[in-house]
Amino acid sequence: MVEGKGEAYLLIDVGHVLTHAAYIARVEGTARLAAVAEVTTTTAAEGGLLDGVRRATANLELLVGRQILDRAGEVRQPRDGDGHGVDGVVVTASLAPLLRVALVGLTCDFSLASAVRAATLPYVSLERTVSLEGPGDAWDAEDLEALVQEPPEVLVIVGGADGGPVAPIREMGETLSTAYSLLAASQRPAVVFAGNERACRPLEATFAGVVEVSAVANVRPSPEKENLGGLQGELAHLFYKRLGRSEGLRQLGTWAGSALRHDLDALARTLRFVACRHGLARGVLGVDAGGNGCRVLWVRPRGPALNWAAPFGLGSGLGALRQRRDPTAVVRWMCHPISWAEAWDRLSNIEVRPGGVPETEEDWDLQQAALREALGATWQGAVRAWAGYAEGQAVGEADMIVARGTSFTHARTPGQAALMLLDALQPTGLVRLALDWANLLPGLSGLAERDAQAAVQVYDNDALLELGTLVAPRGVLRPGSRALRVRLTVAGEERAELDVPAGSIRRLPLGVNERGRLELYPARGLDVGLGRRGRGGVVEVRGGALGIIIDARGRPLGLPKDEEARRAALEAWQREIEQA
Incomplete structure (x- = not known):
């Protein structure tokens, strides 16, 4: 190109x-x-x-x-x-699996912490992190066994400031080299060293005849300095090198003289642009619900793009969801009465023949319930995995959520798409919601490298279906009691004012590209993201296909235990999300 x-x-x-x-x-x-x-x-x-x-x-x-x-x-x-x-x-x-990486280092606080940050890439799955810090700086037998029994694709070794002692790194290499020499050559991982530059040659010598060591710049050359670029570049090289070895993917990349990009990597770059362009300090949460699994990305204007993938999907990924063996899974989100056995019998057909369009109301209900369960399980895993990376911010708390995947883009109404997001992720505060309705966002990253102006113009005019702005208080109140009072003004004129009862969803009219001022007066026990429980204020909001969505069902979201009450609540929420 x-x-x-x-x-x-x-x-x-x-x-x-x-x-x-x-x-x-x-x-x-x-x-x-x-x-x-x-x-x-x-x-x-x-x-x-x-x-x-x-x-x-x-x-x-x-x-x-x-x-x-x-x-x-x-x-x-x-x-x-x-x-x-x-x-x-x-x-x-998205066909290429993530690059499986393990990190081994001397101490948790310095080199390993930097290596974890460097390896936090959209196309990397960080399988294991091993530190020799402890009594006698000795190996934990369980860690070493895991590195050998389930070898990663890439083993990254870090440790030591530049100019520091060499012996600890050499001894680490000797242990690993001996262990991996017992494996067949095809099972041995690629080894990357990103530690003390003085230890490079001694480490290479310990692995001689076993695997070749790729040396890159020290991720922590001194306690005060961090250098992540070398390791990140090598991981990118290894990932795309593997991508090129796949015949089908290689043909795909060379077919039109275009470099093939992993969609998560490309999506992260586009979401970074979105966060910077709109000044979204808390970043953008990208959600991708696919056939073989769900993936989430948390991208802020600065810092690494955090990603999490889980095998729970709406095609082949349904098997992983079934293996959780939760008898309430999926059916708890359904308005139609159906047994767990019947639900999974139907979902098994979708598992082997994904991509079909639901034919009945019950089929729509079932597939959307499965999406809620799959994405919810994925999100729970992401929240746990990201706990150490939030830097004082609530984990995954973003200013905007962008969803992709046919379950969202083929939903019969924007309201159905939004409700699936709200139920699965349970976002809080003020959040913009949007859909990558035409699956453009990954491609815009590559287009920007060729024609930045074209990429920006397409993003501005065509890429997103803006659903609107969500207001979701954190906390729980007695159903029916007043959760908050809201007043919306547009261009200086009052457009809507209402009291929102706890346990309900309400919408205020504000069209695409419209902006307004929203006054919020929450009940004492609710936090709308303005600093503390009960604090109100005035915020600038953007509209969308659904205008302003007030989700006063409470956080965490609870479903009634009684079957009839639960179905009645689900039906009420589906009606409310469609009513402006």
Whole structure:
């Protein structure tokens, strides 16, 4: 893809279940989303990933009236004088598993802490962190056994300030080298050293004949200095090198002369832009509900992008959800009376044939209930994993939530999409809600490298479906009692004022691109995010498809134990989220 200003671009995003294609074109000088297409992702038995990509692109051709592919099925580049072809292609994919990394170091507080920060990358799964800090600086037998019995793909060794003692690092290497020499060569991890530069050669010598050691800059050259770039660059290199060894993914990346990007990595870059562009100090929470699992990203203007992935999904990932063996799982979120056994019998059909459209009200209810359970379980894991990274901020507490995945984008109404988010994540305070409705956000990261102006224009005009601003007090009150009083003014004129009862959801009318001033007067036991319980105030809010959403059901959200009362509450909330 040649750098410069182009007239048309093709964005491809390949997921486990669906492949999405988007055609970006300039209209009167402004880059806009012209068309999107969606097909089922094809497997090797069905012609490989490229077959699905070509079918999605062919569907785009019908929509835009332009030829994008030539007769051989290759992309026509650059765009010709008749408007056929494109000037660049961006390909993102979620098919590649995360890079499994283990960290080993001397002390928790310095080098290992820096290594953890360096390895907190969207495409890295941090499997184990081992410190030799303790009596005699000796190995814990359980840790060493785990590193050998379940070897990571990459073993990162850190420790020592530059110029410090070499012996502790050398001894660590001798132990690990001996252990890994007993494994077949194909099972041995890649070894990266990011510690005391003086220990580099001695460590390489201990691993001679076992594995090659890649040395990068010390992540903690001195107690006062941190250097994460070298290790992060090496982990990125190893991940994308592995990506290139996958035949299907390699073909996908080279098909259009475009570098293949992992979608989480690309999504994190776009969400960072969103956080900086809108001045979102608490950052953006990205939610991706896929067929084989759910993933969440917490991206703030500064610092690492925190990610968490869990195998609970709405396709092959349903098996992991079933293995939790919670008899109340899924069905507790359903309005329709259905047994646990019947629910899982139906979900098993979805597991082997994902991507279908629900046919009945009960089917919609079941799939949305499964989404709540899958995303909720994923979110609980993320909150636990991120506890040490919040830096004084409540874990995962963001100014904006952006959701992607067909369960959200194919929901029958924006209200249904929003309610699934609220039930699964239970956000608090004031939060903007949006959907990546056309699956554009990962691709915009790659487009920005080619044509930053086009990426910004598409983001501003087409990328997000703004649902609105959520107000969700923390705390619990007696149902029916007044939770808070709200007053909305727009352009100096009062638009709405009401008392919101505890246990309910209410909406105030404020359209897309509209701004207003919202006065909040919470009950004494509720915290709306303005400093303490009972404190009110005036805040600037943005509208959306749902306007302002007041979720006064309480946090944590509790479901009635009585079956009839529970179903009645769920039905009431579904009605309320749809009523402006």
